[in-house]
Amino acid sequence: MAESLDLHLEFDRGAGFPGRSLENALRESIRTGRLPAGSRLPGSRSLAADLGLARGTVVQAYAQLVAEGWLVTAPGSGTRVANLPQEPPGSRREPRPATTPGPVIELRPGIPDLGSFPRTAWAGSVRRALATASRGTLDYPDPAGLPALRAAVAGYLVRTRGVRCDPDAVVITAGFTQGLALLARALHRRGVRAVATENPGLTHHRMLLRAAGLTVTPLTVGAGGADPDEAAGQAALLTPAHQHPTGVVLAPQHRYRFIAWARRHDAFVIEDDYDGEFRYDQRPVGAMQALAPERIVYAGSTSKSLAPGVRLGWFVVPESLRRDLAVTLLESGAAVSAIEQLAMADLLTHGDYDRHIRRMRLIYQRRRAELADRLAEVTTTPLSGIAAGMHALLPLASAAQEHRLIQAGRRQGLHLIGLYSSDYWHDPADERQAAALVLGYAAPPSHAWQAALTGLGELVQQSGR
Amino acid sequence: MAESLDLHLEFDRGAGFPGRSLENALRESIRTGRLPAGSRLPGSRSLAADLGLARGTVVQAYAQLVAEGWLVTAPGSGTRVANLPQEPPGSRREPRPATTPGPVIELRPGIPDLGSFPRTAWAGSVRRALATASRGTLDYPDPAGLPALRAAVAGYLVRTRGVRCDPDAVVITAGFTQGLALLARALHRRGVRAVATENPGLTHHRMLLRAAGLTVTPLTVGAGGADPDEAAGQAALLTPAHQHPTGVVLAPQHRYRFIAWARRHDAFVIEDDYDGEFRYDQRPVGAMQALAPERIVYAGSTSKSLAPGVRLGWFVVPESLRRDLAVTLLESGAAVSAIEQLAMADLLTHGDYDRHIRRMRLIYQRRRAELADRLAEVTTTPLSGIAAGMHALLPLASAAQEHRLIQAGRRQGLHLIGLYSSDYWHDPADERQAAALVLGYAAPPSHAWQAALTGLGELVQQSGR
Helix, strand or coil, X not given: CCHHHHCCCCCCCCCXXXXXXXXXXXXXXXXXXXXXXXXXXXXXXXXXXXXXXXXXXXXXXXXHHHHHCCEEEECCCEEEECCCCCCCCCCCCCCCCCXXXXXXXXXXXXXXXXXXXXXXXXXXXXXXXXXXXXXXXXXXXXXXXXXXXXXXXXXXXXXXXXXCCCHHHEEEXXXXXXXXXHHHHHHHHCCCCEXXXXXXXXXXXXXXXXXXXXXXXXXXXXXXXXCHHHCCCCEEEECCCCCCCCCCCCCHXXXXXXXXXXXXXXXXXXXXXXXXXXXXXXXXXXXXXXXXXXXEEEEEECCCCCCHHHCXXXXXXXXXXXXXXXXXXXXXXXXXXXXXXXXXXXXXXXXXXXXXXXXXXXXHHHHHHHHHHHHHCCCCCCXXXXXXXXXXXXXXXXXXXXXXXXHHHHXXXXXXXXXXXXXXXXXXXXXXXXXXXXXXXXXXCHHHHHHHHHHHHHHHHHCCC | CCHHHHCCCCCCCCCCCHHHHHHHHHHHHHHCCCCCCCCECCCHHHHHHHXXXXXXXXXXXXXXXXXXXXXXXXXXXXXXXXXXXXXXXXCCCCCCCCCCCCCCEECCCCCCCHHHCCHHHHHHHHHHHHHHCCHHHHCCCCCCCCHHHHHHHHHHHHHHHXXXXXXXXXEEECHHHHHHHHHHHHHHHCCCCEEEXXXXXXXXXXXXXXXXXCEEEEEEEECCEECHHHCCCCEEEECCCCCCCCCCCCCHHHHHHHHHHHHHCCCEEEEECCCCCCECCCCCCCCHHHHCCCCEEEEEXXXXXXXXXXXXXXXXXXXXXHHHHHHHHHHHCCCCCHHXXXXXXXXXXXXXXHHHHHHHHHHHHHHHHHHHHHHHCCCCCCCECCCECCEEEEEECCHHHHHHHHHHHHHCCEECCECCCCCCCCCCCCXXXXXXXXXXXXXXXXXXXXXXHHHHHHHHHHCCC
C-alpha cells in the first residue's frame, strides 16, 4: 500500500521499544498535521512489513493510539486519523524581554539575609521528622495544621512574644500572605465589609483584602503609630511592634483605644508581627494580642526569621473567628506540607530556631549600627524608626531628592526603595506624605554589605545633604 | 506601702532574670484579675525593697509592662493597672468527645500505603536541594512555582503521561484540592458559571467548585465513562484514565465529544489524572490533554504516588487561562515551600520518583490480584473497574446489603466505603444508583493486609452471596 510510504515516520529503530517509537512517531505526525484528520493508515500487516516490525507491535501501537483518541477504527474502513481539534496558531510563548543590567545590591526592606538560611539545621530537622513521623501524619492533614507544629508554635509565641494562646488557637498557613487572604475571606463570611490599614503601609496587603471583597480605609501613622480615631469598618490591620514602613511603635494608649474600638464595634485587630523577634535597643515589646486575645488575631511567619521561600506562617485566632476560618480553609483547599510542618516543629523544639534568631539578631544589629555610622558621616539627618527589624528610614527633604537618589543608586548598582515613590500610600496626592529612603539593611549578602555602605554613603553625600 | 504586700506575686527568685520573673508575675496577676483595673502599684523603690531587687529592675519591669499596655502611668498618680478588656467567660475549649474503639483496618479508596513513603529518598532530596540552591530561590517564590520544578514536572508528564506542555504551562499547587479551588476561581473570573462533574464522583470536589461560585451539574457515568451529551456550562471535571469511583475508562469517542463540546462552547475540560501512574493490565492510556492542550487543564499530584501529606500538585494550563489563574494565585496568596519544590525536582531528576512508583505499582498490582482471588472464593460477582489505581468495586445486590456489610465490617475492625452510602451521588433518591463496596486496597499497612483480606472474605461470605 502506497500510504505506508507517505508516512515518512521519524522512527527511531535503535530504541529498545519499537512499539513505543512507532507510537511517538505517529503521534508527532498527527500533531504536526503531516497526517491530516481522516487519512487512512496502512494495514498493520503492511506497515509491519515496511518497517521490519512484528505485526503484533503495530497492532498494539494502533490500539494504544485509538485508546488515547489519536486514531479511530470503524469496521470495514480500517484505521484513520481522528478528527482532532487543531492547535491554535501562535500558542508558543512570547520571548521574554531581555534583562537589563539590573541593580547589583538590593536594599529591599523586609527581606532577611537569604545566604544565612540555616540549611544544615533545616535538612537535619527534615531528616529527624521523617525518621520519627507516624504514618498517619502523612495522610491528608488538618487544614489548620498538624498538632505537633501548632503546639510548638503556641509554646514559642507564649515564651518569646507573650502571646496568650493554646495550640487550638493556632492555624498554620503558607506564610503571612496566604493567611491574610484566608482571614480576609473568613472576616467577609462573618459580615465584615471594611478594614482599616496603616497609611503608609504595604499595598500588597490592601490588594489581598480588596480581593476578598473588603473595602480598605486608611489609618494615618504618626509618631505613636496608627491613629485609632480613624478606625472604621470592623477590622484593623496593624504592625504594632514595628510599623512598616515608618518603624515607629504603636503607643500604649493607641493600643487601648484600638481594643476599645474593636469591643464597641464587634471588630477585630489583626496584629502583623512580621519582625517582632528583632529588636536591638531593648527587649521587644510583647504582643498586643495578650491585651485582648478575644479581639486580636496575632500573625507571624518565618519569612523574616528564616526565609520567605519557606512559606510558613501562623495565625493565633480568637475563638469567635475559628469556625469561619475553618470553613474558609476547607473551601480554599489550602494546606501546608506535613513534612515541612514536622520539620519546623523539630526546629522549634530542638532550639535551632532560637539559636538562628539570636545569631541573626546580632548580625542585623551590627549592620544597623554600621548603617547609622556611615550615614552620620555624610548627613546630619538621623535614621528614623526604632532600632529593630530589617529596615530604617532616612528622611529626605523632598520627593524630588528621593527620586534623584533612587536614580543615582540604580546607576551605581544599588536598588533603593523610596517611601514616597513606592506606593506605600493610599493617596499619592496627599500633601502630608514624606520622602525617605526605606533602607533594608538585612537583604544584601555579607560579601556585598561593605560595598552597599560605601555606595550609599557616597550617594547621600553627593545628593548634598 | 501596704499595696506591695497585697500583690501576692508568685515570684520565682531562683530564675536568672529577676526582672522578667517580676514582669511575668505582674502580668499573671493582671490577667487573673488579682490585680484589678485601676489598682495602684507600689512605687518602684518600695517594691524593690520588699522583693530584695535592685530598684532599676523594678523600674524596667514597670516600663516594659507600660509599653505592652498592662500598666499605665500618669504624672502625679503613679503606676496603675490598665483598664483592660476582660477575658470572655467560657473561652476554654470544650473537651473533645471520647473516641470510640474505631475501625482498625481502613480500606479507604484513594489513599496510598503511607508506610511506603520514601522517607530516606525524600530526606536526601531535601539535603541535596539545600546544598545546591541559590540564595535567590529562598526569596518570595513565583506563585506558579519554581522554574526548576516546573521544568522537571513538564519533562515527567511528557515522558510518562504523554502530556503536551512546556514548563511555562505548569503551575505548582499545594495538592490537587488547592489547585482545583484556585482553578475554579480563575474560571469564574473568566465568566464560567457552571461546571459539569461526574456522577458518581467526589462530593469534596463539588463543594470546592460551589465555593467558588460555580453551579455544578451531573454527568452520568456509564461503561464508557461520563456522558458527553449531558455536558453543560463552560467546564467539565473528568477522571478519564480511571473514573473515580467506578473505575471505568473514558471511551475514545467520549473524549472527542467532550473536546468538540468544549470547542463549540469556549469551555474547558479539567482532566483529574489522580492515579494515572498505576495501571496493571497494560500501559496506561495517555493523557486526554494531548488531544486538545488548548481546551484541557491537566492535573496531577503526589497524593497517590507519594503521600497526601506532601501537598504538592501540578496543573498544566492552556495559554488562554493562564492570566486569570495567575491573578487568582496572587489574590489568594497561595504558594508552596521553595525547599519542598526543590526537593521534588531533585526526586524527579534523580529518578527516585520513578523508582518509587515502579515499586508501588508492583505492590498494588499484587494486592489487587490477591483481593480478586480472595473474593472469587466467596462470591461469583467479579470486581468491577479496570485493573488500575488503588481501588476496585465489588458490586452488591442492594443498598441494604451494602449497609449490612459496612456495619458488619465496623464490628470486625474493617472500615469499608459504600458507593451508595458514601455521598458519591448528586441525587441520593435516584433509582439508578448502584450499591457496591469501593475497596481501597492500597491503604492498609503491609502488616494488616492479610488480615484485611481474610476479614473481607468472611464478611462477603457471611453476607450470603
